[in-house]
Amino acid sequence: MSRLRAPLVAALVMTALAVLLFDTFQRQMSGAWFAFALHPEALALLEQSMDDQKILAETRPEEEAAYRRHFEEIQTLLQRLRVLEHNRDALSRRYEAVLLGLFLSTITLTVGFLVLRQRRDERRLERLGLALGDLAAGQSDLVLGERGRDAIGRIARMVEETSRRMARDRRRLRSLENLSAWQEAARRHAHEMKTPLTGARLELERLQGLLRRCDEKGEPARQAVDGVRHELERLGRFTREFTSFARLPRPSLRSVDVDRLAADFVGTFEGAWPQLDLEHRPHGELPPVAADRDMLRQVLVNLCDNSAHALDGAGRDRGRVTLRSGVAGDQVWLEVADDGPGVATDLRPRLFEPYVTTRGIGEGMGLGLSICRKILLDHGGDLELRPAGDEGAVFRLTLPILTTETTTETGAAPATLR
């Protein structure tokens, strides 16, 4: 209440001054109008006019009726004015009271409204202060529910947007940390496996050389050697997968039009998967993003691979993959949606973790989606599985919008992220 005292006192003083000035002014005005309307000269003239009508009627008796009518009209007017004259003070007082009442009501309502708004703004600022404290303490995803269009409302929405970005950045950071840990593990595995693999391969080649100098009796041994070589090659592929995950390069960022990237992908890879129809639905007005075209293409290839594999697993010989794009806040998104069997519910929470796969043993390490997500995280964006119905899976790639100081994707120097 003490915070309202000063504005209340100011409002009361201003109101009192305004009322005093108004009362003085309108009292003068109303008095002047009444004096004007009931001027004695005007009343005297009306009486004179009545007498004139009588005189005219006497001089021209044939028109007495008309003169009498005029006489009675003037008489009626004069009588009404006399009644007003009799009530002049009462009329003035009532007039002044009504105007003063209206004026006071207006002032009171205005002051009341301002006081109420002041108190409401105080409460809003208090809530905003608490929210800023929560934000400083590291809380994210704050919802203030402010709908006002004034400064406080705009600040509240800025606080909400900041907390959303903080939440998103924290999630990205956690994912990056997790993936970095997995990358380190993969690097160690690859390193540990490479040395004995190399040794085993050398020994195998030496053994092959020995067997070639033998006659036909060494045939079973040659077959066994071929079998071992085949397994070693498979182990080598796995090792290379570990390595590609562990040594994922940093993206080389340039200004990219996501719609054009998607259109080029569909044009280039149409027919690459015989069971897939690729379709592109461009947004048309996408702002540019900073991205590595080759790495993004790698992501799209991986997602289409997964869609084709899912269709095969569901026993379907035909499916569709649709690429759609749009803008959300300060990010551009590209969705890759298929009409396959979708992702199992129990798999969804772990889908982007390394070594999570639906494929059989020996058919893949389950690193594809982890690599794709790492690529998007390295771009400052993200990859997520969107909620979908029973039909199909929808993956959304998000990339931050580029600042205005950039060149087109046919140009030049790497653009800078926002």
Added chain:
Amino acid sequence: MTLIALVSTLLAPAAFADPPAPRVVRQDGALRVELPPPVLGDEEIKGQLSSGLTTTFVFRLTGRTTSGAALQGAARVEVRYEPWDEVYFLQALGRDGRETKQTLDSKAALAEAWRSLELVATATGAEPAAGRWRVDLDVIPFSRGEQRDTQRWFSESMDSDAGAEQTARASEDRSQALEEVFNLLLATSIGRRAILSYSWQVEVMSR
């Protein structure tokens, strides 16, 4: 003190001096009022009578019945001057409901009619007691009909849309409603105040 009284007497206008009290008699179980002639001679009343408005003289009597209960009586006389025909219309109404109407062609005739009027001021059935009664006379400068006519005319004159084409816009309807409220508030301040009031303590005799 004597000097003050002398100066007051010299400076006081004649109208401040009350006219003599009307004569009130008790007859046939009712009070009858004889109108005081000097009332018509008052300058302000003379001027009012010639205005053409209906000057109303309202008599109120306050006293007691023979059984000691409070009793009030009333009577009314209206005088209107018609300036074209130069005649006076007199209408007197007593508490017994009897109405007297006269058309008088001069001030003298009016004065004579006034003097001869005797109004019944109490209803039959109530037995007024003899003794001291209070008699009040209010002179009202116009009739209730003339008041209502002026209120209506005033309201119509204040109405800015009178005769203008009405529009269908809601904002103009709202302002017109406010204007009508404003006009009504002003028009209802036109009242009927007495321009003169007299009060006497009268000794009521039986006739």
